[in-house]
Amino acid sequence: MSDADMGGFTKANLDWNPPDVSSSSKSTNNSRGYARFHGNISIDLPANKPQIQRTGYAAWRTRDRPPTIFGKSLWDIDPYTYLAMRIKSDGRKYFVNLQTESIVPSDIHQHRVYARKPGEWETVLIKWNDFVRTNHGTVMEPQTELMRQKVRTIGIGLIDRVPGKFDISVESIWATNNATMDDSIEDGGLEEGQLKSKHGANIRWNGSKPL
Template structure:
């Protein structure tokens, strides 16, 4: 009888270990690498935009640093912000002085439902940048084709590498750069793209503003689970 009880207890313990192992296997890692700017192939995943598409004179580039052999590679998003317009432009722009880098639309969706934070390792220039997450369109009217956008400011002190962490619940719903005054929640399981952008005006208090050059160095972008 005691032998049967021992076998029964051993079977229960083995089942518990198996279930525990399976549960750990199902849990996602604590962090997920989204973008890594350590090769020139990373540039192919992004495209640039600026007010120049609407008659403005701002310009931007995205390059991988050309450093000494053996040194780690990083991405450099840089350019010039201008508040001027092309002579004879037919566009009626309400504001100029902006540039951005946006990831090409994902093949399907990026699912970050198991994570609660976006982290970036950056070296800035004293300006305030904007991190945008684009999700599948469900907030706007059915006839609206644009992706939903959720934005948060990113500020990194000048001249130092810094890991900035932005909780997903800090991203606010926006429409063409303006915050939507509505109680909406992001669906992190249906992300279709991300971007980093910069404006000549606005941003967090104390950040550099106005027209002129900008430069943001990017090492990586990750999703974190606390």
Template structure:
């Protein structure tokens, strides 16, 4: 293990101890649960981006491309006060696959998600049980035909590792500027390996394991250049929602 990885591992171990100590104190009534906004992930440094894994259909024989970079462009980052860099998720969404795999696999997807966070005492998870909404600050670019093909995905620390909570990202803006999107945690749909789970249950928000965003052009049959800026992912409550949230459950989920 490299020195930088060892340092990150020990930092996570320290956080695990502090977080669990805080939970014990709350159980004893020493402190009321906080409703303050909780920042889950930021995307301002290269170290921030190392917390995420990426993948697309090219990994199994598709032809889409994927880039996940630190974006220091003043033009694309205008409107983000105080932050000089964000993440940029971009590439080409293609539905075709290599000739020898046609009819055997389906192309048309790309995505990124946070990596699991092991520590000396156990895996770090986020407790958002005191928060109502997932808040994302995003910038939509690329081919406008792809705007309805983005989904946000949440994995909880449950017994079925292939379970994924999913919700479509509904963008309001079409001018390439930054916007905040708020989604009630209760409106996420439980899926498993791309299929809707018949018996829906309540999300276990006490232990959020990973969060990510996927582009599913293959589901909607749309290809083209995609370009998404990501500033932050947070958990918030109603008093911190600055724009109307996505209030309806969307059954049109993707794989």
């Protein structure tokens, strides 16, 4: 989804690149297949829709899991400490978005994705406890703990409103307790982001936690 859904001009695509199993291929970059999220961010406003005052975003998320005979099918990540992602990013300011069975359906738990090796495959770790509850881009107070036994969807969004191309590939996403995987990097940093407090101040991230 993107601002194009309401008349904006951002172009976003989510493509599946299947594994390269050709015997002549010596590349190990695509041995398992991956999803590629790419396109072009535009902050132009539609001239015929004056009610639209803000554009310049794109995102995707997983579909809700099919129900079972016991009801809704949700992910239980309670036994795990980290969210792990195998990604290849262009270095732009992406967010991971989590939806849970929250009392407020529009609540999303978010965290920045800090790519240390733009243009290369890397594994990023994010502590589940470091996700921040937001609603329509605003950090909510008081913060409530992520409902770790009732995760509905996961996805990635780009909301920096910087015009131009974007490109991030995701090979796999999983929950883990292993913080010592090869080339894994625990997410963190000190940087001003796009999330805002209820008073309109930008949220800064310090060591993976917001200030």
